[in-house]
Amino acid sequence: MLEPDTRLIVALDVSPDRAVEIAETLDGYVDGFKVGYEVVLAEGAAGIERVAEVLEESFLLVDLKTADIPEISRSIVERVSEAGANAAIVHGFVGPDVVEECAEVLPVFVVATMSHPGAREFYDRACRDIVKACDDIDGVVGYVAPATRPERVREVRKITDKLIASPGVGAQGAAPGDAVRAGADFEIVGRAITEAHDPVEAAKDLTRAMRTSRPAE
Numbered sequence: 001m002l003e004p005d006t007r008l009i010v011a012l013d014v015s016p017d018r019a020v021e022i023a024e025t026l027d028g029y030v031d032g033f034k035v036g037y038e039v040v041l042a043e044g045a046a047g048i049e050r051v052a053e054v055l056e057e058s059f060l061l062v063d064l065k066t067a068d069i070p071e072i073s074r075s076i077v078e079r080v081s082e083a084g085a086n087a088a089i090v091h092g093f094v095g096p097d098v099v100e101e102c103a104e105v106l107p108v109f110v111v112a113t114m115s116h117p118g119a120r121e122f123y124d125r126a127c128r129d130i131v132k133a134c135d136d137i138d139g140v141v142g143y144v145a146p147a148t149r150p151e152r153v154r155e156v157r158k159i160t161d162k163l164i165a166s167p168g169v170g171a172q173g174a175a176p177g178d179a180v181r182a183g184a185d186f187e188i189v190g191r192a193i194t195e196a197h198d199p200v201e202a203a204k205d206l207t208r209a210m211r212t213s214r215p216a217e
């Protein structure tokens with residue numbers, strides 16, 4: 001289910017209605033979709049359910065960047081799982097006990113560090129340690145590492161054989177394929193697709209660009 005093919009995950013930071021519309025249109029053209037606070041604050045778990053219901057081929061990753069104590073984080077991921085998510089994103093800086101608790105419920109992508117400039121201040125320093133501490137946890141299927149800073153993707157790839165999903169392509173400045181070339185399995189793209197005049201064409205263009213930049217297997 002979480003196998004990379006097109007290598008594209010579309011971030012649906014839009015209204016639930018628009019998220020459902022784009023998910024229906026692009027189901028099967030892209031590997032997965034990511035929904036987060038934009039959808040959940042509008043309609044709660046029902047927003048996740050609506051997107052999950054229209055997907056037949058692509059997977060659904062729910063990104064609440066969970067970062068609470070283990071018990072609360074687990075119950076958040078339980079709700080996300082009940083709503084139909086195939087995987088969840090959990091922050092790594094909170095420690096392996098939180099990650100382990102969540103990963104018992106649903107496959108988890110752990111944030112290793114982030115794509116925005118401020119991540120250099122604190123998060124980058126913990127990146128290697130986060131991956132080392134989480135890599136033996138069953139249910140951790142991968143990491144989130146920034147396309148905007150491929151050196152961080154390479155750093156994560158050196159430590160793990162698990163999946164890497166990289167946001168930051170398009171609106172945040174990374175070019176399609178930058179992260180895949182550095183060792184990522186997926187690139188997460190939001191506004192470059194959701195704000196495009198034709199999201200299907202935008203997704204196809206990105207997929208083509210990524211395909212031509214894949215490292216030799």
Ligand code: XMP
Pocket residue numbers: 011012013034036063065089111113114115116144145146167168169170171172188189190191192
């Ligand atoms: P855009 O519109 O910038 O959307 O293509 C990017 C999406 O990815 C999320 N994002 C991140 N998620 N770690 C994460 O776990 C990150 O470093 C990161 N940077 C961006 C963002 O919430 C949006 O959905």
